[in-house]
Amino acid sequence: MKHQYGNSIIGQTANTTKEKSDQSDFSSDSSDSEEERKKKKKAKKEKKKMKKEMKKEKKRKKKRDKRDKEDKEINKSKDTKSPSVNGATKKMAPMTKEEWDKKQSVVRRVYDEDTGRSRLVKGDGEILEECVSKERQMQINRDATKQDGNSFQKHLAKAL
Numbered sequence: 001m002k003h004q005y006g007n008s009i010i011g012q013t014a015n016t017t018k019e020k021s022d023q024s025d026f027s028s029d030s031s032d033s034e035e036e037r038k039k040k041k042k043a044k045k046e047k048k049k050m051k052k053e054m055k056k057e058k059k060r061k062k063k064r065d066k067r068d069k070e071d072k073e074i075n076k077s078k079d080t081k082s083p084s085v086n087g088a089t090k091k092m093a094p095m096t097k098e099e100w101d102k103k104q105s106v107v108r109r110v111y112d113e114d115t116g117r118s119r120l121v122k123g124d125g126e127i128l129e130e131c132v133s134k135e136r137q138m139q140i141n142r143d144a145t146k147q148d149g150n151s152f153q154k155h156l157a158k159a160l
Contacts, residue, residue: 116147
């Protein structure tokens with residue numbers, strides 16, 4: 001009987017050690033997976049940090065490029081003759097009476113392709129009337145009506 005008890009005790013001890021080793025394997029597995037999770041989390045955090053840094057750098061570069069472009073434009077405008085007051089260039093200021101008169105004194109003839117009419121435009125866009133004879137007025141209206149029809153047909157064909 002002792003033999004049986006001895007074996008059973010030894011068997012129980014062997015089982016217990018086996019269970020402990022199984023548990024230690026499980027705990028090492030769980031610690032491995034925890035370590036892996038921690039590594040992945042750290043890698044993800046680093047990736048996010050790098051992405052943020054890249055975004056900041058891109059923003060800084062864009063800002064520098066914009067500033068450089070503005071500087072070039074300012075230098076370019078300084079090279080051209082621009083109005084100045086006491087040696088300094090004039091950026092945004094109201095027009096003087098002389099500048100406005102000079103701009104408004106220019107009258108040009110502008111042709112409108114859609115209507116077939118040519119108009120007199122003064123300065124910034126004021127439309128002037130042109131004095132013509134009755135026959136010339138009738139001819140202008142006929143041509144304009146014909147051109148209006150052609151323009152309408154062209155737009156209609158594009159729509160279809």
